[in-house]
Structure formats: C-alpha cells, structure tokens
Amino acid sequence: MKKFIVAASMLIAVYSCKKEDTKSTENNTEAKAEAPKTNHKIVTLNGGITEIVAALGHEKEIVATDVTSTYPEGLKTSAENLGHVRSITIEPIMAVSPTLILASDKDINPDLMGKIKSSGIKTETFKQEYSVEGTKKLIADVAKAIGNNDYQKLNDKIDSDLAQVQTLTKKPKVLFIYARGNMMMVSGRNTPMAALIGIAGGENAVNDFEDFKPLTPEAVVKANPDILFLFSSGLESSGGIEGVLKAPGVAQTNAGKNKKVIAMDGGLISGFGPRLGEAAVSLNKLLIENAK
C-alpha cells in the first residue's frame, strides 16, 4: 500500500511538473504573439505544415488534421483526425468550423479544392520542396499565413542542428524501402527520403527514376546498397530486420551481407518541417554507426 502511495504521489508530482512546463511555454507564446493577434481555428492537411504551426506556438488552434500529422503527440487528443488527405470530404471540414485551411499544393484533390473555394473559408496552399532551403521557405510562408512572424528561431534551430551533421569519409549508398507488409516500394529521385539521405551525408541508392517504384530483385542487386533504410512502422510490418533481409535480392547486396538495416519514425523522416535538422542528425548518427 505504502509503495502504491509513494508511486502515486510521484506520478502526480511528475504530471504536475509537466503541466507547469506546458503552461510556461504557453505563456511565452502568448506574450510573443501579442503584436499580430491570431486566434484561428486551423485545419492542417500535411504533416510538415502541422509541425510548423505547432512549433510556432499555435498547436491549440489546430482543430483538425490529416492522417500524416502525427507530431506533436498532443494533437491526437486535441484535434480531429480527418483521415487520408485524398479521401477527405468537405462536410467533416465544415463540421469543425475552421477559419483557416493550410495544405500542400500537391495533396488536395480538385473536387475538394473546388468545394473549399466555394465554402469561402480562407485557404492557403504551399509548395513543399524537399531541401533545407525549401523547408525554411515553407516555415516562413506558413508563419506568414497564420500571422506570426516569429519564425527565425525555427530556422536557426534547423541550422544549428545541421551543423552537428558529420561528414562521412565514404558516402554509404542508402536504399529507402517503403514497406507495408509484403508490398515494398523503393524511393528514387525527388522523394523526401532521397533528400534527407543526401542532407545526412549519405547517397540515395537508386537515381534512375523519380518517386517510388515497386522493389524488384534485379534492381536491388544492381543498386547494391550499403544500408537499408525504413520507417519504423514499415520495418515492423514486414517482419523486422530478419523479414526485410529475406526480401528477394536483398541477401546479395552489401547491406544484406552485413545485415545493415536502419529505421526511423515516418513522420520525422518525411515531414520536412522544423524537425528537419533533428532528423538529419539522427540519420547521420545511424549512418556513422553502420559504416563501421
């Protein structure tokens, strides 16, 4: 019983500390946001944009998001999840009575875009470019759209994180595999993964096509990656490291021979938002560890 009470009081203590923390940051942002008064009800339809809005201190104003917006965790309870952006319809958006909709220009389907336009809700679409400069520009654009120009600190954070990325003496060839169970796709040029691999000091293993293509044994052997790279969720769904190593062709590559498989959180890798620097540093560390 005593143990229980001690444990419970500790829990309460920890919890209240946490609460204090969030309170103080809230106060900070409120103080900063004083000049341009912003009190939106925002719908964000892209993981990276959601992160930017939250990082600028407007997490509380997000009323609904799409399925890719997995960070910050708090949104799971505070905002409605509208599902995948290609299948969202207008009424659930209207149901949260937003004053501002933020999306990437590639995501929304034309039918929904037409509906949003005629509903009269203010909507901003952004071009998302998978690069350091592109991310900084996106942060600036989103900040402008929500009327909070205090975004320099986010860009500085990216820079200071990126400064920690160490140069690798020999660039490892990294193959990103998008796996959902037995279906496996690999990422070519112009994908967030290829861009991140480059920023983190690696080399994307396949560059002869754009976007994603199904993994074929011959293509894997030809690409001969040093390291295989997956979403943590993808790695799990395809049966862990052992499962991936069993995929056709993989055993014949350097990565397969040396059992080099790494995984990171999907939202962190593909978001290209304020945590870009963080993502690059984590990947950089994993690459260095596996280069040995």
Next chain:
Amino acid sequence: MKTQSKLYFYITLSTILLALIAVWSLGTGVYDFGGKSAFEVLGKVITGDSTVSLSDKYVVWDVRAARIVMAILIGSMLSVSGTSLQGLFRNPLATGDLIGLTAGATLMAAITIVLGGYFKDYLPEAVQFSLVGISAFIGSLLAMLLVYRISTTGGKTNVVMMLLSGVAISAIGFSIVGFLIYISKDDQLRDLTFWNMGSLAGATWTKNAILTTVLLFSFSILLPKGKALNAMMLGERDAQHLGINVERLKKQIVIIVSLMVGTCVAFSGTIGFVGLIVPYILRLIFKSNYGFIMPLSSVFGSILLLTADTLSRSIVEPSELPIGILTAMMGAPIFIAILMKFKKSI
C-alpha cells in the same frame, strides 16, 4: 386502364419513400447546426432568411442538398439505362459495363489522372477542374462509337456482336488502366482507386443542372419506349412485324444510354450494380412489362443510390466509404434474397 392506375399507385408510393429517405439524408452528417435541425436551416435558406450563418447555409444547401439531388439524378439514370439495355438485348446482364461504356469512360479518366500533369497547365482553369469528368464522357462516347462500328454492317446491328465487342473493348480498356495503375504515383493511385469505386462528394448545383438536362432529354425519349421493348421480347423479326422500327430503336437506346452513362461516370466515378440490380428486382416483382418497370426503375434507382450514399457518409464518420462498395454490398444480398424467393417461378 387498370394497369395504368396500378402504375400511378406504385409510382406515388415509391416517390413518397424516396422523399422520406431524402429527409433522413438531409438530417444525416457530421456538421452541427448549433441546436437547429437541418430542416429549419434549409427552410430559412429557401425563404431567404438572413439570420442563417454562411457556413450553415453552405453545408445544408451546397453540400447536403446538392449531394442528395445528385444521388437521385444519377441513381435514376443508371437504373433506366440498365433497364433499357436489358430490354433491348433481352439479356438481364446487359448494362453499360457490358457493352464497354464504363471501360471507355474509366480508361479516359485514368489517362487524365495519371498523365494529366503533362498537359493540364496548357488548358484554361475552368476546364482543369472538370478535366477528368470531360474525358470520362468522351471515353464513353468513343467506346460506344467503336462498338457500334464493329457490330453494324449495312445499317443492321447484330446484338450478339455488340455484346462481344463490348467485352473485347472492356478487356483492352482495363488492361491499359492496369498499366496506368502500375506507372502511377502514390497520390494518383489513391485518386484512381477512389474514383474507380465512385463518390458523390463532388456534387455541385452546376453539375446537377447538367445532369438534369441530360436526364430530361434522355427520359423523354426512353420512357415512352416501354411498348416497343415489350414487342422486342418476342424477337427482332416479330417486333418488326408489329410495326416497330427495330434499327431506329437500337440506335436511339444505345446512343442515349452512352450519353447517360458517360455523364454519370464523369461526375461520380464508376458506381456499379445500380443498373443491374434495380431492373432485375423490378422484373421479378412486376414481370417483364417494360411499360411498367421503365418508369418505376427511374424512381427505384434513386432510392437505392440515395440510401447507399447516405450510409456511405455516416458509417465511418468523419471519413466516408466509396459508394461503389455499398451499392455492391446492398445490391448483392437483395439480389440473392429475391432469387431465393422466386426460385420456382424463374
């Protein structure tokens, strides 16, 4: 005359049922009107009351009402096109799908979704948003022309040839769609699948106006064809002897059906089963009297599609199920149930 009054009775009855379903549908949805019911809001919108908030008005009028009307229009057209084709071909499986219209529409839509990025920017903005729809319509018309050319010799259309060439065209169409699916990107793939299973989420009053025009024009020609289709059941030669211009009838029905199917697919994607199930059920209940089941199918198609659409947007809130899944799910069990019931009389 007795059957005539029976028809009016059934039409009135089913129209009342349709109206009730429309009322249920209007009240169904995730949007909250802040204590008021959707009907109060709709009443205020119609009477021009200025106290209605802009978003309330938008949801009740431009989202829900528009969608309900679209479900009624498309359900009716798909169902009547199925009934006409089945009557013409004396084959309970004849639908827009079978003579290749759907395949043609799907192929053109898929081409636009996957390859549209290369030419979209050269087109005016008004066309860009409805590009998929326009190409689906063209696809359906092209498929119809092709089928017609293959199956017509010396001004005479061979019905069996028509069905077979429909099968061939569908095979070509879907194999190219398969290739397009293979080369498509992730988001395009999602659009394709979604579009392949149909959705009424894009309903607008402009689209409804176009659909209504097509419907009025098509029905004014098809609905009086009941007697001619009854005669067709005796076989083409006997129908000819009864004074029916069989070739003209074939041409009219095929052209108007492809117009209707093309327009429907253009606005809602492919929604299966409506054209197959509704006439089949009606034929089982009322026997094959086309003077009877043609007008009835126009109302029952609406009932089926409106029910399916209302369910599709309320089952997995706040998201929605593609409607094609539901029409198949609803249609197939009804189909089986009725088959069982009428087992002996078939």
